[in-house]
Amino acid sequence: xxxxxxxxxxxxxxxxxxxxxxxxxxxxxxxxxxxxxxxxxxxxxxxxxxxxxxxxxxxxxxxxxxxxxxxxxxxxxxxxxxxxxxxxxxxxxxxxxxxxxxxxxxxxxxxxxxxxxxxxxxxxxxxxxxxxxxxxxxxxxxxxxxxxxxxxxxxxxxxxxxxxxxxxxxxxxxxxxxxxxxxxxxxxxxxxxxxxxxxxxxxxxxxxxxxxxxxxxxxxxxxxxxxxxxxxxxxxxxxxxxxxxxxxxxxxxxxxxxxxxxxxxxxxxxxxxxxxxxxxxxxxxxxxxxxxxxxxxxxxxxxxxxxxxxxxxxxxxxxxxxxxxxxxxxxxxxxxxxxxxxxxxxxxxxxxxxxxxxxxxxxxxxxxxxxxxxxxxxxxxxxxxxxxxxxxxxxxxxxxxxxxxxxxxxxxxxxxxxxxxxxxxxxxxxxxxxxxxxxxxxxxxxxxxxxxxxxxxxxxxxxxxxxxxxxxxxxxxxxxxxxxxxxxxxxxxxxxxxxxxxxxxxxxxxxxxxxxxxxxxxxxxxxxxxxxxxxxxxxxxxxxxxxxxxxxxxxxxxxxxxxxxxxxxxxxxxxxxxxxxxxxxxxxxxxxxxxxxxxxxxxxxxxxxxxxxxxxxxxxxxxxxxxxxxxxxxxxxxxxxxxxxxxxxxxxxxxxxxxxxxxxxxxxxxxxxxxxxxxxxxxxxxxxxxxxxxxxxxxxxxxxxxxxxxxxxxxxxxxxxxxx
Numbered sequence: 001x002x003x004x005x006x007x008x009x010x011x012x013x014x015x016x017x018x019x020x021x022x023x024x025x026x027x028x029x030x031x032x033x034x035x036x037x038x039x040x041x042x043x044x045x046x047x048x049x050x051x052x053x054x055x056x057x058x059x060x061x062x063x064x065x066x067x068x069x070x071x072x073x074x075x076x077x078x079x080x081x082x083x084x085x086x087x088x089x090x091x092x093x094x095x096x097x098x099x100x101x102x103x104x105x106x107x108x109x110x111x112x113x114x115x116x117x118x119x120x121x122x123x124x125x126x127x128x129x130x131x132x133x134x135x136x137x138x139x140x141x142x143x144x145x146x147x148x149x150x151x152x153x154x155x156x157x158x159x160x161x162x163x164x165x166x167x168x169x170x171x172x173x174x175x176x177x178x179x180x181x182x183x184x185x186x187x188x189x190x191x192x193x194x195x196x197x198x199x200x201x202x203x204x205x206x207x208x209x210x211x212x213x214x215x216x217x218x219x220x221x222x223x224x225x226x227x228x229x230x231x232x233x234x235x236x237x238x239x240x241x242x243x244x245x246x247x248x249x250x251x252x253x254x255x256x257x258x259x260x261x262x263x264x265x266x267x268x269x270x271x272x273x274x275x276x277x278x279x280x281x282x283x284x285x286x287x288x289x290x291x292x293x294x295x296x297x298x299x300x301x302x303x304x305x306x307x308x309x310x311x312x313x314x315x316x317x318x319x320x321x322x323x324x325x326x327x328x329x330x331x332x333x334x335x336x337x338x339x340x341x342x343x344x345x346x347x348x349x350x351x352x353x354x355x356x357x358x359x360x361x362x363x364x365x366x367x368x369x370x371x372x373x374x375x376x377x378x379x380x381x382x383x384x385x386x387x388x389x390x391x392x393x394x395x396x397x398x399x400x401x402x403x404x405x406x407x408x409x410x411x412x413x414x415x416x417x418x419x420x421x422x423x424x425x426x427x428x429x430x431x432x433x434x435x436x437x438x439x440x441x442x443x444x445x446x447x448x449x450x451x452x453x454x455x456x457x458x459x460x461x462x463x464x465x466x467x468x469x470x471x472x473x474x475x476x477x478x479x480x481x482x483x484x485x486x487x488x489x490x491x492x493x494x495x496x497x498x499x500x501x502x503x504x505x506x507x508x509x510x511x512x513x514x515x516x517x518x519x520x521x522x523x524x525x526x527x528x529x530x531x532x533x534x535x536x537x538x539x540x541x542x543x544x545x546x547x548x549x550x551x552x553x554x555x556x557x558x559x560x561x562x563x564x565x566x567x568x569x570x571x572x573x574x575x576x577x578x579x580x581x582x583x584x585x586x587x588x589x590x591x592x593x594x595x596x597x598x599x600x601x602x603x604x605x606x607x608x609x610x611x612x613x614x615x616x617x618x619x620x621x622x623x624x625x626x627x628x629x630x631x632x633x634x635x636x637x638x639x640x641x642x643x644x645x646x647x648x649x650x651x652x653x654x655x656x657x658x659x660x661x662x663x664x665x666x667x668x669x670x671x672x673x674x675x676x677x678x679x680x681x682x683x684x685x686x687x688x689x690x691x692x693x694x695x696x697x698x699x700x701x702x703x704x705x706x707x708x709x710x711x712x713x714x715x716x717x718x719x720x721x722x723x724x
Contacts, residue, residue, distance in 0.1 A: 064076050064085040064087060065085065066079055066083050066085055066162060066164075067162065067182070067184075068083070068135070068162045068164050068180050068182045069081065069083045069162075069164050070171075070380070070419065070421060070437065071171055071364060071366075071380055071419070072366055072378060072380055072421065074421075077475075077528060077530050077542055077544065078435070078467065078469075078475070079467075080435065080437065080465040080466055080467040080475075080477035080478065080479055081164070081165070081166050081465060081477065081479055081524060081546070082107075082108070082164075082165040082166065082524075082526070082544065082546050082591055082593065083162065083163065083164045083165070084106050084107075084162070084163045084165075084593065085160065085161070085162045086102065086106075086160065086161045086162075087159070087160055088158075088159045088160065088190075091155065091158060091161070092675065092687070092689060092717075093634075093643075093645065093673050093675055093689065093691075094673075095205065095207070095673075095689050095691055095715045095716075095717050096155040097117070097155065097207065097212060097214070097235065097237075098117045098120060098151065098155065099120070099122075099151040099153070099155065099158075099161075099181075099183070100117075100120045100122075100151075101155070102155060102158070102161055103122065103161065103163065103181070104649070105604075105606060105630045105632060105647070105649070106163050106606070107165075107591045107592065107593050107606040107607060107608040107628075107630070108124055108125050108165045108179075108589070108591050108608045108610075109122060109123070109124055109163060109165075109181075110122075110123050110623070110625045110628075110702065110703065111123070111702065112128065112289070112623065112702060112703065112704040112705050113147070113149065113288065113289040113705060114248070114288075114289050114290075114705050114706065114707035114708075114709070115240050115242075115248065115250075115707065115709050115710045116149075116240070116248065116250050116284060116288045116289070116707075117149060117151075117252065117280070117288075118148055118149045118280070118282060118284065118288035118301065118303065119147060119148075119149055119287075119288035119289035119290075119707075120149050120150070120151065121149060121150055121289075122134070122150065122151075122181060123178065123623040123625075124163070124165055124178035124179040124181075125165055125166070125178045125179065125548065125550070125587065125589060125610060126178065126550075126587045126589070126610050126612050126621075126622030126623050126624055127177045127178025127179075127622065127623065128178070128623045129144055130142070130144050130174075130175050130485060130488055131175060131176070131177040131178050131485055132175070132176070132178045132179060132180070132181060133168065133172050133175045133176040133179075133180045133181070134150055134151070134180075134181050134182075134183075135180060135181070135182040135183070136153060136182070136183045136184075136185065136276075136307065137183075137184055137185055137274070137309060137311075138182075138311070138325075138327050138362065139307060139309055139327065139329045139331065139360065139362075140172075140358065140360065140386060141331060141333075141358075142331075142356065142358050142386070142388050143305075143333040143356050144488065144490065145335070145354065145406075145490070147286070147287040147288050147289045147290075148288055148303075148335055148354070149288060152278040152280070152303060152305035152333060153183060153185075153256065153276070153278060153305075154233045154235070154254070154256040154278065156203075156214075156216050156231065156233045156256075157185050157186060157231055157233070157256065157257075157258045157276070158183050158184070158185060158186075159184055159185060159186045159187070159190050160183075160184040161181070161182070161183055161184070162180075162181075162182045162184070163179065163180070163181050163182075164179045164180040164181075164182075165178070165179040165591065166178075166179055166479070166481070166522060166524055166548065167179075167461075167463065167481040167482070167483035167520060167522045167550075168180050168483065169441060169443075169459075169461040169463075169481075169482070169483035169484055169485075170417065170419070170439040170440060170441045170461045170462060170463035170481055170482075170483075171417055171419065171439060171441065171463075172384075173384060173413060173415040173417075173441060173443045173461075174413055174443060174445055174459075174484065174485050174486045174517075175485050176483060176485075177483045177484075177485055177518070177520050177550075177552075185258055185260070185274070185276070186218070186229055186231065186258070186260075187227070187229060187260065187262070188220040188221060188222055188227035188228055188229040188260075188262070189222070189227060191218070191220045191229070191721070191723065192220065192221075192222060192227075192723060193723065196222075196723045196724055197221060197222050197223060197724065198219075198220065198221030198222070198223075198723065198724060199219075199220055199221065199721060199722055199723025199724065200217070200218065200219050200220070200721070200722055200723075201216075201217070201218040201220075201719055201720065201721040201722075202215075202216070202217050202218075202719065202720055203215070203216050203687075203717065203718060203719030203720065204216065204717070204718060204719075205689075205715065205716055205717030205718065206715070206716055207713050207714065207715045207716075208241075208712075208713055208714040208715075209240055209241050209693075209710040209711060209712070209713035210237040210238050210239065210240045210241070210250060210252075210710070211237065211238045212235060212236065212237035212238070212252075213235070213236050214233060214234065214235040214236075215233070215234055216231065216232060216233035216234070217231070217232055218230070218231040218232075219231075220723075225263055225264045225265055225266075226261065226262070226263055226264075227261070227262050227264075228259075228260065228261040228262070229258070229259075229260050229261075230257070230258070230259045230260075231257060231258045231259075232255070232256070232257040233254075233255075233256050233257070234254065234255050235252060235253075235254040235256075236252070236253055236254075237250065237251070237252040237254075238250070238251055239251070240710050241710065241711050242699070242707070242708040242709065242710060242711055243694065243697055243698050243699035243700060243708050243709060243710070243711040244699045244708060244711075245711070246708075248707055248708075248710075249283070249284055249285065249298070250282070250283075250284050251282055251283040251284065252280055252281075252282050253280070253281040253282070254278070254279065254280045254281075255279045256276075256277065256278040256279065257276065257277055258274065258275070258276045259274065259275050259276075260272065260273070260274035260275075261273055261274075268314060268315060268316045269312070269313060269314040269315075270312070270313050271310070271311070271312050272309075272310070272311045272312075273309070273310050274307075274308075274309045274311075275306070275307070275308050275309075276306065276307045277304070277305070277306040278303070278304070278305040278306070279302075279303070279304050280301075280302070280303040281300075281301075281302055282300075282301045282302075282303070283298060283299070283300055283301070283340070284298065284299070284301060285297065285298055285299070286298075286299045286301075286337060286339070286344050286346075286352075288301075289705065289706060289707070290706050290707065297339055297340070297341050297342065297343035297344030297346070298339075298340040298341050298343075299337040299338060299339050299340055299344075299352070300337065300338045300340060301335065301336070301337045302334075302335070302336045302337075303333070303334070303335050304332070304333070304334045304336075305331075305332070305333045305334075306331070306332050307329060307330070307331045307332075308329065308330045308331075309327065309328070309329040309330075310327070310328045310329070311325070311326065311327045311328075312324075312325070312326045313325050313326075320367070320368035320369070320370075321367040321368065321369065322365065322367070323365060323366040323367070323368065324363075324364070324365045324366075325362075325363075325364050325365075326361075326362070326363050326364075327360075327361065327362045328360070328361050329358075329359075329360050329361075330357070330358070330359055330360075331357070331358045331360075332355070332356070332357045332358075333355075333356050334353070334354070334355045334356075335353075335354045335355075336351065336352070336353050336354075337351070337352040337353075338350070338351050338352075339351075339352070343502070344499075344500065346394060346396050347396050349396075350394060350395055350396035351393075351394075351395040351396075352393070352394050352395075352403055353391070353392065353393040353394075353403065354390070354391075354392050354403065354406050355390065355391045355392075356388060356389070356390045357388070357389045357390075358386055358387065358388050358389075359386065359387045359389075360384070360385060360386030360387070361384075361385050361386075362382065362383075362384045362385075363382045363383050363384075364380060364381065364382030364383075364417075365380070365381060365382060366378050366379065366380045367379045367380075373426070374424060374425055374426035374427075375422065375423065375424055375425070376422075376423040376425060377420065377421065377422050377423070378420070378421040379418070379419070379420050379421075380417075380418070380419045380420075380421070381416075381417060381418040381419070382416075382417060383414070383415065383416050383417075384413075384414070384415045384417070385412075385413065385414050385415075386412075386413050387410065387411070387412050387413075388410060388411045388413075388489075389410045390406070390407070390408065390409055390410070390489060390490075391408050392405075392406025392407060392408055397496075402495070402496065403496070404495070404496025404497045404498065404509065405490070405494045405495075405496060405497075405498060405509050406490070406494075407449050407451055407489055407490065407493035407494060407495065407511075408449065408450070409447065409448065409449035409451075409489035409493055410447070410448060410449075410489075411445065411446065411447040411448075411488070411489055412444075412445070412446045412447075413443065413444070413445050413446075413486075414443070414444045414445075415441055415442065415443040415444075416441065416442045417439065417440070417441040417442075418439065418440055418441075419437065419438070419439035419440075420436075420437065420438055420439070421435070421437050422435065422436045422437070423435045424436070431470055431471070432468060432469045432470040432471060433468075433469045434466070434467070434468050434469075435466060435467045435468075435469075436464070436465075436466045437464070437465040437466070438462075438463070438464045438465075439462070439463050439464070440460065440461065440462045440463070441460070441461045441462075442458070442459075442460050442461075443457075443458065443459050443460075443461065443484075444456075444457075444458045445457045445458070445459075445486040445517075447486065447487070447488070447489050447492060449489055449492075449493040451493045451495060451511055451513070452492070452493060452511060452513035453513060455487070455492065455513060457486045457517050459484045459486075459517060459519070460482075461481070461482050461483055461484055462481070462482055463479065463480070463481030463482065464479065464480055464481070465477070465478070465479035465480075465481075466478055466479070473529055473530050473531050474527070474528070474529055474530075475527065475528050475529075475530075476525075476526070476527045477525065477526055477527070477528070477546075478523075478524065478525040478526075479522075479523075479524050479525075480521070480522070480523050480524075481521070481522050482519065482520070482521050482522075483519070483520045483522065484517050484518065484519045484520070485517060485518050485556070486517045487515040487516075487517065487556060487579070491512070491515060491556055491558075491579035492511065492512060492513050492515050492579070493511050493513065494509040494510075494511060494577075494579070495508075495509050495510070495511050496508065496509055497509070498560075498577040501562075501573075503570055503571055504564075504570045504571060504573050505562075505568070505570060505571060505572060505573035505574045505575065506574050506575075507560065507562055507574065507575040507576065507577055508574070508575075508576055508577070509576075509577050509578070510576050510577065510578040511578075512578050512579050512580065515556060515579055515580075515581060516554040516581050517554065518552060518553065518554045518555050518556045518581070519552065519553050519554065520550050520551065520552045520553075521550070521551050521552075522548055522549065522550045522551075523548065523549045524546055524547070524548040524549075525546065525547060526544065526545050526546030526547060527544075527545060528542070528543060528544035528545070529541075529542070529543050529544075530542045534596075535598070536598055538598065538599065539596070539597060539598035539599075540595075540596070540597050540598075541594075541595070541596045541597075542594065542595050543592070543593070543594035543595075544592070544593050544594070545590070545591065545592040545593075546590070546591050547588075547589075547590050548588060548589060548590075548591075549586070549587075549588045550586065550587040550588065551584075551585070551586055552582075552584070552585035552586070552587070553583070553584065553585075554581040554582070554583065555581065555582035555585045555621065556579055556580075556581060556582075557579070557580055557581075557582050557621070558577065558578075558579055558580075559577070559578050559579070559580045560575065560576075560577045561575045561576050561577075562575035563575055582614055582621065583616055584614070584615040584616055585612065585613070585614055585615060585621050585622070586612065586613055586615055587610065587611070587612035587621070587622050588610070588611055588612070589608065589609050589610035589611065590607070590608070590609050591606075591607065591608045592605070592606065592607040592608075593605070593606050593607075594606075599636065599638060600635065600636055600638075601633070601634070601635055601636065602632075602633065602634045602636065602645075603631070603632070603633045603634075604630075604631070604632045604633075605629075605630070605631055606628075606629065606630040606631075607627075607628070607629050607630075608625075608627070608628050609627040609628075610622070610624055610625060611624065611656065612624055619658045620656050620657050620658055623703070623704060624654075624656050624657070624703065625651075625654065625702075625703050626651045626652040626653065626654035626656075626664065626666065626703070627651070627652040628649065628650065628651045628652070629649075629650040630647070630648065630649050630650075631646075631647065631648045631650075632645065632646075632647045632648075633645060633646055633647075634646075640676070641676060641677050641678050641679050642674065642675060642676040642677075643674065643675055644672070644673070644674045645672070645673050645674070646670065646671070646672055646673075647670065647671040647672075647673070648668060648669065648670050648671070649667075649668065649669050650668045651664075651666060651667050651668070651700075652666050653665060653666040654666075654703055662703065662704060664700075664701060664702070664703055665700070667698055667700035668698065669693075669694045669695075669696075669698050669700070670694070670695045670696060671691060671692065671693045671694070671695065672691060672692050672695060673689065673690065673691035673692075674689070674690045674691065675687065675688065675689045675690075676688045685720055685721040685722055685723070686718075686719075686720050687717075687718070687719045687720075687721075688716075688717075688718050689715075689716070689717040689718075690715070690716050691714075691715045691716075692712065692713065692714050692715065693710075693712070693713040693715065694709075694710065694711055694712050694713060695712060696712075697711045697712040698711075699711075
């Protein structure tokens with residue numbers, strides 16, 4: 001057993017022993033009543049409404065409802081794995097300007113690419129890029145490039161974020177070796193109290209690190225079977241001040257919005273239509289992840305991301321075998337750049353285009369089957385299909401106009417999945433309850449480009465997970481799953497110039513259509529404790545820890561070969577960049593997540609460590625990160641409808657790399673925050689958030705990032721909601 005996990009288990013056991021002595025005998029009855037209360041506030045998709053969740057008194061975040069983990073509604077704590085669900089109450093106190101601001105406190109999740117929005121790339125358990133599935137409202141967002149980020153949505157539109165750590169190909173297909181990040185957007189029902197039919201929310205704010213102002217307006221209403229929400233947000237940011245006092249070139253002008261409507265003809269079914277759009281005009285280096293001395297040239301970058309989505313749901317309690325959901329969607333992400341100088345691979349004035357369009361459909365049904373009084377069973381099954389169509393263009397690359405590293409290509413993916421959730425609530429002479437979740441998925445994947453022959457892949461991805469609850473407040477769990485990812489067209493067909501070192505040489509992409517799909521097998525096990533009425537009435541303490549081992553075959557890695565003297569002499573030191581397979585790999589790590597909450601105080605704790613290696617060479621492998629601890633404590637003042645809090649991130653020294661340039665010093669950052677939201681009186685509907693991120697102006701850089709992170713950042717946001 002790894003030393004880190006041993007320490008984590010000891011910590012969990014020590015805390016649990018202390019808390020168990022204080023736990024009430026009627027724990028089971030109390031929990032059952034709490035679940036009924038939570039269930040009463042669920043919307044059609046199972047998420048807690050913003051009206052209930054926006055209370056500054058807050059609830060323990062680990063007892064929220066997960067949708068992504070099983071594609072059905074289940075309590076996050078009871079899922080046999082590590083899943084985090086963050087509601088709007090916690091998101092608001094972060095005052096986020098990008099998804100990185102929301103997710104940086106989730107154990108096992110890190111971001112690379114620096115502080116620019118356009119460079120931020122998430123990593124889960126050492127996996128990044130297309131090994132992490134990103135979804136918005138159940139729709140896959142497949143855009144991925146070397147340096148242009150993955151998130152194109154304003155945080156003001158997000159009501160909930162869910163992060164599933166661990167392999168998920170059995171439910172979601174190609175990718176998901178590290179996990180799934182799903183963002184869920186606001187609905188009218190989230191903003192209306194019972195009896196209210198319409199309303200409006202207006203808000204704005206400022207943060208000092210990049211002199212960013214933002215403002216937004218949201219209109220929402222419901223009339224009989226119809227409800228709708230329309231929201232628009234504008235952000236204007238400048239250069240980012242870093243921890244060392246220098247400025248990182250960045251100039252964002254962002255307009256984003258969402259329009260969503262739902263028709264509920266009867267209590268059993270609903271039809272929703274939505275359209276979202278994100279438009280960013282930015283002046284920055286072509287490589288959005290570059291530092292203050294980036295050599296790849298400045299560009300005038302325009303990013304347009306838009307999604308059209310239709311969703312149909314049907315559920316009738318009298319027909320428990322039919323609980324259906326269908327989604328049809330279209331997404332487009334276009335990144336157009338005009339080169340402003342001649343420092344990069346393209347000449348001044350060149351126009352670079354990257355356009356990815358995805359067409360998809362997802363059909364699923366859950367059948368709740370009566371197999372006896374001692375067994376609750378749900379069977380979920382369905383089909384997913386999507387088509388990615390990418391085009392790249394470089395106006396300076398005549399006569400083909402092909403863009404370096406952005407092949408014109410298309411890919412089709414078809415998947416069939418089946419999952420059973422078997423909850424044994426009576427084990428006879430054995431105390432407690434037992435849950436078994438087996439699942440399997442078959443995927444067919446085809447990718448083609450004019451550069452090389454069409455490649456076809458198919459894969460079966462099984463997974464099984466189980467949990468045992470000997471007592472209502474304790475659980476042990478384990479899972480074993482196989483995951484895979486087919487090569488993307490950017491990996492298989494990339495060609496042309498990667499980067500230029502002026503006066504030294506040129507590095508060129510080399511296509512590799514013979515890439516094999518990468519596959520993993522992951523074993524995970526852990527335990528958790530969930531107590532109520534621990535120290536005082538109506539408080540709660542929840543803690544969950546896990547250890548995982550991942551074995552990989554044919555890992556897809558980007559090999560950059562850039563020779564120098566004496567092997568060559570400038571300006572003829574030319575190199576290559578090619579995606580290759582790493583035959584045998586292993587990754588392993590530990591995670592702990594805990595929350596204590598009462599009416600006066602809330603404290604959350606996170607811990608994560610990771611290691612990985614190429615088993616043939618012993619070299620480090622994966623997007624590894626230092627051992628990291630996070631703390632977030634808040635004192636609540638319900639008498640004044642307010643709270644104040646302190647957050648901290650503590651990262652150890654990082655030297656688990658074969659490249660000395662990637663080593664990082666240890667660092668710790670502190671944020672302070674405060675919120676005030678009057679619950680009655682003439683100011684009801686007002687919310688004020690204040691905060692300072694990186695209070696002590698820490699100078700630090702995260703792993704695999706060429707830039708420092710932003711320095712001290714003063715933040716303020718004000719919103720007012722009026723509803724009738």
